[in-house]
Amino acid sequence: MAQTIVLANQKGGVGKTTTTVNLAASLAAMERRVLVIDCDPQANASSGLGVDVSGVRNSVYQALFDPRAASRAIIGSDMDFLKILPATPDLVGAEIELSGERDREFMLRAVVQGVEKDFDYILIDCPPSLGLITINALCAARWLLVPLQCEYYAMEGIAQLMKTYGLVKERLNPKLDILGILLTMFDKRNKLSFMVEREVRDHFGELVFSTAIPRNVRLSEAPSHGLPAILYDIRSLGTQSYISLAQEIIECPRLQPQVQEA
Ligand SMILES: Nc1ncnc2c1ncn2[C@@H]1O[C@H](COP(=O)(O)OP(=O)(O)OP(=O)(O)O)[C@@H](O)[C@H]1O
Numbered sequence: 001m002a003q004t005i006v007l008a009n010q011k012g013g014v015g016k017t018t019t020t021v022n023l024a025a026s027l028a029a030m031e032r033r034v035l036v037i038d039c040d041p042q043a044n045a046s047s048g049l050g051v052d053v054s055g056v057r058n059s060v061y062q063a064l065f066d067p068r069a070a071s072r073a074i075i076g077s078d079m080d081f082l083k084i085l086p087a088t089p090d091l092v093g094a095e096i097e098l099s100g101e102r103d104r105e106f107m108l109r110a111v112v113q114g115v116e117k118d119f120d121y122i123l124i125d126c127p128p129s130l131g132l133i134t135i136n137a138l139c140a141a142r143w144l145l146v147p148l149q150c151e152y153y154a155m156e157g158i159a160q161l162m163k164t165y166g167l168v169k170e171r172l173n174p175k176l177d178i179l180g181i182l183l184t185m186f187d188k189r190n191k192l193s194f195m196v197e198r199e200v201r202d203h204f205g206e207l208v209f210s211t212a213i214p215r216n217v218r219l220s221e222a223p224s225h226g227l228p229a230i231l232y233d234i235r236s237l238g239t240q241s242y243i244s245l246a247q248e249i250i251e252c253p254r255l256q257p258q259v260q261e262a
């Protein structure tokens with residue numbers, strides 16, 4: 001059964017999609033069966049993995065309202081172990097259309113439950129909001145990964161997300177736990193990056209991944225070629241950092257199957 005990880009932060013441009021795409025590609029390179037579910041109408045994760053969004057007929061949008069449509073909507077990528085449930089711009093309407101559904105917070109959960117046996121990891125990329133689509137993603141996952149950009153006010157932005165996480169866990173999805181906070185766009189020439197890192201590590205301790213993702217131009221170039229960075233420039237520091245994050249997640253004791261006590 002897949003480990004389902006939602007990547008969320010209501011702040012825009014913090015590295016959610018870059019992390020989804022490159023963590024997914026790194027896990028797939030290690031021969032883990034990975035599904036990326038793109039829940040952002042901007043569809044950046046889909047296009048960043050080479051999907052021509054204008055040609056997509058079945059997307060996460062159709063799957064939300066008919067979970068059986070999910071298996072038809074899942075498509076392959078340039079990597080054998082990596083598959084995508086793409087987004088299309090019409091997903092923007094789902095925010096309102098979902099609100100009329102009885103199980104409106106759990107529509108994506110039904111999609112995940114239908115496909116999780118086929119994968120080792122399912123990564124869900126969220127839009128930059130805490131609307132109903134993000135709530136669906138938080139209700140469909142077991143783990144929350146929070147990308148945090150190393151910049152001023154990083155901690156302020158995370159407070160609202162933690163509040164939402166707490167509410168979802170209390171009322172909707174008690175199984176949701178924080179997998180980790182990931183420092184992104186770390187710039188070692190900038191003292192601010194080190195200050196933010198110290199503050200975040202002091203406050204969240206063990207919950208912060210050891211791996212921090214550096215600011216790296218290869219990571220920002222790769223999506224325009226429709227490729228994850230590992231296929232664009234495997235030796236770049238950005239690629240190597242995401243490989244190291246994937247390793248950290250694969251080895252994370254909390255993600256191992258429960259060992260039965262003797
Ligand atoms: N480590 C990095 N080094 C350099 N550029 C990066 C890095 N991470 C992300 N970027 C760039 O920063 C921009 C924002 O990143 P990304 O799209 O991953 O953020 P996001 O949180 O998904 O944004 P949104 O909230 O709009 O969905 C993109 O142009 C991306 O290429």
Ligand SMILES: [Mg+2]
Binds near residue numbers: 127
């Ligand atoms: Mg994004």
